[in-house]
Amino acid sequence: MSLAIAGMGWVTPLGRGVDSVWEQLLHGDEASATAISEEFGHRPYSVFRVPESALTGLAHPRLRRASVISRFAAAAGLDALRAAGVKLDPQNAERTALIFAISNGGVIYTKRFYRDVVDAGAQSASPLLFPETVFNAPASHLAAILGVTGATYTLVGDGAVGLAAIKMAEDLMANEPLDHCLVVGTEEVDWLSCDAYRRWRLLRLTPPIEPFNEQQRGMILSEGAGAIVLARDGPFTIECAHPGGYFAKRAEAGEILKRILRDLSRSEVDLVIASANGTFVDQAEYRALKAVVSNAFVYTAKPALGESVGAAGLWQVILAAQALRSAELPPVLHADPAIALQLSLSRKPLVEARRAIVLSCGVNQQAAGLRLAIR
Amino acid sequence: MANPSSPNGKKVSARVAVVAAGVVSPLGFGLGETLESLRKARDCVSPVTRFSVAQCRCRTAGQIPDDRLLASQGEGIRGHRLHRASHMMIQALREVVTQESQFKPELTVIGTTSGGMSYGEHYYRSLRQAEKLRHAPTWIANYPAQKPVIDAQQAFGISAPCQVIANACASGTNAIGHAFECVRSGRYQRVLAGGYDAISEMVFVGFDSLQASTPEKCRPFDRHRTGMVLGEGAAILALENLESAQQRGAPVLAEIVGYGISTDNFHITQPDPTGVGARQAMERALQSAHVLANEVDYINAHGTATVFNDAAEGKAISELFNGVPVSSTKSMMGHSLGAAGAVEAVFCLLALQHQFLPSNINFSASDDDLDLNIVANETRPAVLRTVLSNSFGFGGTNASILMGKFQA
Helix, strand or coil, X not given: CCEXXXXXXXXECCEECHHHHHHHHHCCCCCCEEEECCCCCCCCEEEECXXXXXXXXXXXXXXXXXXXXXXXXXXXXXXXXXXXXXXXXXXXXXXXXXXXXXXXXXXXXXXXXXXXXXXXXHHHCCCCCHHHHCCCHHHHHHHHHHCCCCXXXXXECCCCHHHHHHHHHHHHHHHCCCCEEEEEEEEXXXXXXXXXXXXXXXXXXXXXXXXXXCCCCCECEECEEEEEEEECCCCXXXXXXXXXXXXXXXXXXXXXXXXXXXXXXXXXXXXXXXXXXXXXXHHHHHHHHHHHCCCCEEECCHHHHCECHHHHHXXXXXXXXXXXXXXXXXXXXXXXXXXXXXXXXCCEECCCCCEEEXXXXXXXXXXXXXXXXXX | CCCCECCCCCECCCCXXXXXXXXXXXXXXXXXXXXXXXXXXXXXXXXXXCXXXXXXXXXXXXXXXXXXXXXXXXXXXXXXXXXHHHXXXXXXXXXXXXXXXXXXXXXXXXXXXXXXXXXXHHHHHHHXXXXXXXXXXXXXHCCCCCHHHHHHHHHCCCCCCEEEECCXXXXXXXXXXXXXXXXXXXXXXXXXXXEEECCCHHHHHHHXXXXXXCCCCCCCXXXXXXXXXXXXXXXXXXXXXXXXXHHCCCCCCEEEEXXXXXXXXXXXXXXXXXXXXXXXXXXXXXXXXXXXXXXCCEEECCCCCCHHHHHHHHHHHHHHCCCCEEECCHHHHCECHHHHHHHHHHHHHHHHHHCEECCECCCCCECCCCCCEECECCCEECCCCEEEEEEEEHHHEEEEEEEECCCC
């Protein structure tokens, strides 16, 4: 069964709006890094944050106390529905499913809640913060804003979780009499997540992210949300949502990526939106791309937008759709020209490009992919 | 995989068999111990020992003893580093694999709420209190929610892609329900489904801060109920297209026959007091199974023993069903959150296989506002053909599954 993308919404460190962010990427813009610190932390970390202006005009009682992760998700989700021309009412709300992709979740409120417990004991724990620490809080808020009364799911995973959520949407729409499925990937950034990734040797302290570099200097975290409305009809078709899999060791990531690429490249593909982020992922993707689709153009937006983990897969799908729609690719930033892939360091026209693969390799053992075509 | 189709091209739903099951919970390790505890209506709630609860109202929980849980230290992987949740999942999957070594899943769907949360606590506490962080990489690597699922699959050479559902306390039932629909649609032949959660200080304190947990006994649906106690556990069901299972001679323990999901949007922590969310989930499960309400022989309720949950769920049950026996097995082991739906599905499976009603212990007085037939304090023999299991969670997420005794 193939599904179509009927609308998209995008909240990124380069601002909000699919066309606006895309134009900036085409011009070679990259997000500005800001330093975040922690009172007990030894060092600040550089991150790409969503500008406050991106959430202007977003108001709802359910969002009053909600963490930014929920606000990003609501903004992207509402934009995607608007772009798809879908207005939910009590009649069709039951026939619309909501699937969220999340990795670290509401880490800011979780940290604040537990800080009170550590510092002052259980009696200081906040009953207002605790519900916002739950993984499905962002989905709950958006469901309430939209009035969704049917299926709502939150999937948790690493950077590949966004594509897993799209695969789940495909299964749901095959199983149930649904008209639409809104898939949202969202993430917020905090010093604590930076410190955790740094201790795991996946983070670098300051930009840039150097994609496909053998040195693997690390990633820079970012935040935001991406949303797509899946429907029976629309300008882009998801021809194949690959179930992906997991790898036991980092050194084995390349093999599963090769398998995914082989399965997805049975139809001719023009470009691959990769997940290269400056970590071990890059060499795994490099080897797989070289081995399976060496002629396809390759693009990664992570040097420009950062690694948004739970939101990343949805961002990649939006990038693939925009590349096919506008028939061009933005420049890959901070890449070594000697890398033996079809990377373009400047804005690249795509002649008669029809199909794109989105390849996602997470840093916590999961990998997935999908193939997208323009009608 | 194509959808199975009838000659006129209409979609035909496949029957979904449970061909193996594994469980670990405060009630025991494996189906045998669990059955014995259920039959004896054991109270498996005990004082919390894993962290300080001196400042909490509630000081008890259903807990799995580490001396048994950690004894196996994983299966061929560095077990001593794994989180307790990974050991629980390994334990549950070992039992499945022992029953059905030929079961090769195409997908694994597991529910959880908090992954390896206690490792996240160790990491944060060490940072905050400037303690040694030598073990931080291990804590961080074993914190993600998908890690216990991958660890368990890896331990038994299973390579299926994983979907980890975090729909709060409905996660386990959502996982089984979604897996059921995947097999019923014909898109998959074999799916592993279940849930896990290990008790952690943060979650324990969180429920305590909401005053949702009780310093007393957990008394679901009782007039004097005062709240929940937490629990922990893991359970996995192996679901397979019935025809495929029969062709390869696999035992059929029961069938999953229906699934309903709803979202009520009333409040992030409280159910709609009219019970509409719970009612919709149960109605949709009945519709999905083409089963009438009067054909349901037993309901394993969500039954957390909070005033609000039991009132809303009780109202929905009494409106939909007429005197069906109801119990909340959380009275025996506490609320295991993301594992609850999966653990309770195993309880339903055992009830169907052995034809008895699990009990709702600590029950002393009926709530005049709830017209329910509670299976109070001891198990009862019964003829069971179809049973319903409910799970409801934060965020207004509600899920129900229907299971049936297998009849060829």
